[in-house]
Amino acid sequence: MKSWYVYGYTNRKPEEAFVYPGIDGEPVQFVSEGELFAAATEVDAEEFQPERLQEKVEEPVWVQEKAAHHHQVVQKIFENVPVLPVSFGTVFASKPLLPEEKESYLQSRLKEVDGREEWKVKLFLHVETWMNHADSAREMEESIAGLSKGKQFFARKKLQQDLRARAEQEAEERASELFHAVASCAEKAERKKTWEKQVSGRREEMAANDVFLFYGEEQLNEAASRIKAFKEEEEKLGRGLIVEVSGPWPPYHFAAAETT
Amino acid sequence: MSMRELNPDQETSLVDVLDCVLDKGVAIKGDIVISVAGIDLVYLDLRILLTSVETLIQSREEDYHEQSHTTAGSR
Numbered sequence: 001m002k003s004w005y006v007y008g009y010t011n012r013k014p015e016e017a018f019v020y021p022g023i024d025g026e027p028v029q030f031v032s033e034g035e036l037f038a039a040a041t042e043v044d045a046e047e048f049q050p051e052r053l054q055e056k057v058e059e060p061v062w063v064q065e066k067a068a069h070h071h072q073v074v075q076k077i078f079e080n081v082p083v084l085p086v087s088f089g090t091v092f093a094s095k096p097l098l099p100e101e102k103e104s105y106l107q108s109r110l111k112e113v114d115g116r117e118e119w120k121v122k123l124f125l126h127v128e129t130w131m132n133h134a135d136s137a138r139e140m141e142e143s144i145a146g147l148s149k150g151k152q153f154f155a156r157k158k159l160q161q162d163l164r165a166r167a168e169q170e171a172e173e174r175a176s177e178l179f180h181a182v183a184s185c186a187e188k189a190e191r192k193k194t195w196e197k198q199v200s201g202r203r204e205e206m207a208a209n210d211v212f213l214f215y216g217e218e219q220l221n222e223a224a225s226r227i228k229a230f231k232e233e234e235e236k237l238g239r240g241l242i243v244e245v246s247g248p249w250p251p252y253h254f255a256a257a258e259t260t
Numbered sequence: 261m262s263m264r265e266l267n268p269d270q271e272t273s274l275v276d277v278l279d280c281v282l283d284k285g286v287a288i289k290g291d292i293v294i295s296v297a298g299i300d301l302v303y304l305d306l307r308i309l310l311t312s313v314e315t316l317i318q319s320r321e322e323d324y325h326e327q328s329h330t331t332a333g334s335r
Contacts, residue, residue, distance in 0.1 A: 006288070008285075008286075009286070063278075063282075064274065064278070067277060067278055067281045067282055068274065068277055068281075070281050071272075071277045071280065071281050074281075084285075084286050085280075085281075085284070085285040085286065086285050086286050086287075086288060087281070087282070087283075087284065087285035087286065087287050088281045088282050088285070090287075090288050090293060091293065092293055098288075099290075102288075102290070106286070109286070117263075119263055120276065195275070199275060200275065201275065214263075217262075220262060220263050221261055221262060221263075223263060224261040224262050224263045224265065224266055225261045227263075227266055228261055228265075228266060231266075243266075245263065245266040245267045246267055246271075246272065246273075246276060247263060247267060248263070249280065250280075252280035252281070252284040252285050253280070253284050255284075255285065255286055
């Protein structure tokens with residue numbers, strides 16, 4: 001017995017041969033009975049029945065490996081044809097064909113992402129660098145110079161807290177400036193929740209986790225110039241705000257939707 | 261100026277991949293889908309996932325080092 005594991009939907013089949021093994025080793029196929037194609041692979045029905053799949057997804061190493069593979073397949077499709085990525089772990093009991101209303105819904109979503117690229121812009125803040133960079137740091141240090149040793153200790157502690165809060169707020173304002181500058185030349189934009197250090201694996205705080213959808217070279221180039229200008233300005237100031245760009249991503253964020 | 265110049269090494273981090281693949285994308289619902297894995301990934305879970313993967317890799321590396329150490333020692 002075979003089930004089908006689905007990667008995404010597209011409105012065109014790639015012109016060149018698409019040779020890529022799926023999650024279970026069987027090749028990825030483009031399955032269709034009409035104008036919408038499901039990029040899918042046959043899987044063992046037993047292995048991918050709900051209880052078994054649930055067991056698998058509780059196994060971190062399995063998830064990590066298969067999720068990375070899922071992305072590679074989606075990325076490959078995206079490099080060839082427009083794609084609506086389907087979330088990880090979607091399995092059909094039979095051929096992944098959809099009823100008409102779902103199909104036309106996905107068709108309209110596909111038109112929205114056709115020719116678009118998703119890009120991520122992240123900002124990381126090394127708070128101490130920003131704190132020490134501020135003029136206020138020196139001024140405040142001078143202001144406590146006349147205090148007694150004991151008082152200086154508490155005053156300095158308070159001062160550090162104030163400087164940190166101020167640094168975070170100033171960086172947040174800069175992050176917001178960048179977001180609006182880039183969003184104004186993007187088709188869609190979203191500010192995502194920032195990750196904690198444990199997730200990002202960085203020593204700096206994450207100050208922005210933005211995602212944009214661009215359509216065409218003009219938008220992309222304009223966004224790139226604005227990000228570059230921001231980046232160069234921050235590098236010149238050297239106050240610990242780091243810009244990181246990644247992409248182009250398949251439209252994971254802007255295709256996110258439920259077929260109800 | 262192009263976006264690609266801002267991303268010269270084209271590195272894709274695992275966190276980014278997991279964030280996209282597990283948390284985003286189109287969710288197909290209904291009777292036609294027999295099983296959608298219930299990984300409702302909020303960030304807490306993502307962290308647990310990453311941490312446990314790291315721990316596993318680390319312990320494997322340690323095992324490996326121990327083994328290679330033992331092998332070297334027994335020679």
